[in-house]
Amino acid sequence: EAGVAQSPRYKIIEKRQSVAFWCNPISGHATLYWYQQILGQGPKLLIQFQNNGVVDDSQLPKDRFSAERLKGVDSTLKIQPAKLEDSAVYLCASSTIQGGGQGRPGELFFGEGSRLTVL
């Protein structure tokens, strides 16, 4: 069974540059999440989508971060311009609502993450 796919796995940029991360959730999962994990901390939710609508983006720094989930499947997370403190692993996760198939309702499946280093 295919899991959550993310790319790129690693990215190094200089501050003030832009970067984009891509996520392909598990097929049929209506809910998609982007988390930011800074070294030594637990993941922090940035944004949650249900289908192609935003459920929660209260912790997304909207002056520099944006995310979209067109057609309710793939999603991209963009940072522009990047700051040093954005260095982190960006994790994408997905979950089903109704169960059956892959996972219980609300069980999150995570990708391996995209590690961003801002110099």
Place this chain on the structure above:
Amino acid sequence: DAKTTQPNSMESNEEEPVHLPCNHSTISGTDYIHWYRQLPSQGPEYVIHGLTSNVNNRMASLAIAEDRKSSTLILHRATLRDAAVYYCILRGMGSGGSNYKLTFGKGTLLTVNP
């Protein structure tokens, strides 16, 4: 979100049982207790969850205190592959929407010695 408190780190020996504690004194009656773990360089993965009764699955057991203010994740025989950060998380009962959001703390770093 109701908060959980876990020790920063714990150590175990291979093939011995491990009991990972979690305090959640402000838990509400409709909060599920979820455990996830994060292996090095990977995203978190689901371990187990429960509401009131103790739960067992192929990975672990979850023991929930009668007053639900604490719980313990039990790994019956730790292996080197169980070395990870273990997160105890409370999640609301309602279906869909923000109730499926997970708020992670720092978790417990479990070291397993050979």
